[in-house]
Amino acid sequence: MKERTSVFAGTIESYIDDELVYRPHPLFLEMEAFAKEKFIPIVTAATGAVLKSLFKSWQVNKIWELGTGIGYSTLWIALGSPNSEIITVDRNENQASILDRYALEILGEKKIPIRRISSWILDYMYANVSEWVDADVFFIDCDKVTYPELWDLISHHAKPGARILYDNVLWHGRLMDPTFQKPSDLAVRSLWDRVKKSGFEYTLFPVGDGILLAEKR
Known part of the structure; x- marks a missing residue:
């Protein structure tokens, strides 16, 4: 995982992840090391812990995660919502399949049902609305340029009361600097514009690179 610009002062984000976050299984550390070695972006450990806590408080029936990575966030969510x-x-089958081994070792005999789908996310979501329309929670951590379109699609079709979670909504501090004009920068700003105009209740968790939680009315 390449070095990223943090929204936190100095090295405090690394200190939080290294010293202050409880891992419910030691293999999370192995996954973090693997992601760093292979330059694969994953949520921070602190973000994972917040996800676990949120899902533990909700105890919902069906969760859709858009962007598997190596399954690091998937497993935090699974432990919170067994x-x-x-x-x-996720479109990257080889990378996403890493989840299978870690799920077996971390979840053990809990056998939490996790189904992986290998596909381009927007294509799949458009083609299979009936599969996900009854989901209770969506966790979105994929290509940032798809964020606004995924918001439009999910917020329109999801059932009332559905929760929509986005990672990276602070976008490493680029969000507040208008000189950053890459497609991903514009997309994250556009997502925020949509959320603020939606009338949905929403909350920002300023952990990691920022988690946005919105609830459909």
Whole structure:
């Protein structure tokens, strides 16, 4: 995982992850090391812990994760919501399949149902609305340029009360600097514009690179 610009002062984000976050299984550390070695972006450990806590408080039936990575966030969510069905979508089958081994070792005999789908996320979501329309929670951590379109699609079709979570909504501090004009920068700003105009209740968790939680009315 390449070095990223943090929204936190100095090296405090690294200190939080290294010293202050409890891992419910030691293999999370192995996954973090693997991601760093292979330059694969994953949520921070602190973000994972917040996700676990949120899902533990909700105890929902069906969760859709858009962007599997190596399954690091998937497993934090699964530990927080052990009775939920989890569907996770990612176009990179080789990378996403790493989840399978770690799920077996970390979740053990809990056998939390996790279904992986290998597909381009937007293509799949458009083509299979009936599969996900009844989901209770969506966790979105994929290509940032798709963020606004995924918001439009999910917020329109999801059932009332559905929760929509986005990672990287602070975008390493680039969000507040208008000189950053890459497509990903514009997309994250556009997502925020949509959320603020939606009328949905929403909350920012300023952990890691920022988690946005919105609830559909």
